[in-house]
Amino acid sequence: MKYIKKIIGDRIYLSPKVVNEDDIEKLTMWFNDFNTTDYLGKSKIATTYEDEKKFLENSAENEIAFLIIEQAKDNMIGTIGLHKINHVDRTAVLGICIGNEKARNKGYGTEAIKLMLDYGFNYLNLYNIKLDVLEFNERAIACYKKCGFKEYGRRRKCNFTNGKYYDKISMDILKEEFTGDYIRNKNI
DSSP: OOSOOSEEOSSEEEEEOOOOHHHHHHHHHHTTOHHHHHHHTOTTOOOOHHHHHHHHHTOOTTOEEEEEEETTTTEEEEEEEEEEEETTTTEEEEEEEEOOGGGTTSSHHHHHHHHHHHHHHHTSOOSEEEEEEETTOHHHHHHHHHTTOEEEEEEEEEEEETTEEEEEEEEEEEGGGOOOOOOTTOOO
16 A cells, blocks of 8 residues: 555545655655646755655644545545644644646645545534635636635735746635534544
8 A cells, every 4th residue: 555545535545745755756746847836936955865854754843734645546646734833823834746747637625635635624523714815826826716715915026037027926714614524544
């Protein structure tokens, strides 16, 4: 068994990040591809195999991260996580990346976010989950709105990508704004 089915949805499941050669290589390729990193605002970073391996092995205490696995093929298509978890204020920051280009625009990101929100609000007892997105990433903004996120702020022209400055949009969702039951392997 290559991946562990922790959180199961309709077409994908979330597996705790594992450190194996194939996944590290795939993640390193994704995080060096402008088609992925431009939309994450991370094209200025050059990620080595060793950097990615260290990152995966040394996850922070205040985060939980998963691989996004396509159920039909048992194929890793991306990553998702809750970072900067604060159990006193009950807050976290959501991060997601669909690195596999063939898996984009198929609703996998929306499903992964809904699974993560369900887990964050109903298992981790979080109250507010936020994220940041660059203004040109219209596909992601539409996805976040579909999942219930609302814009609460904007930092103007703070990200320099491919010769231009872009706004960073801050969005969040509160527990009472989240509706739905998305995790399929719940027992109660």
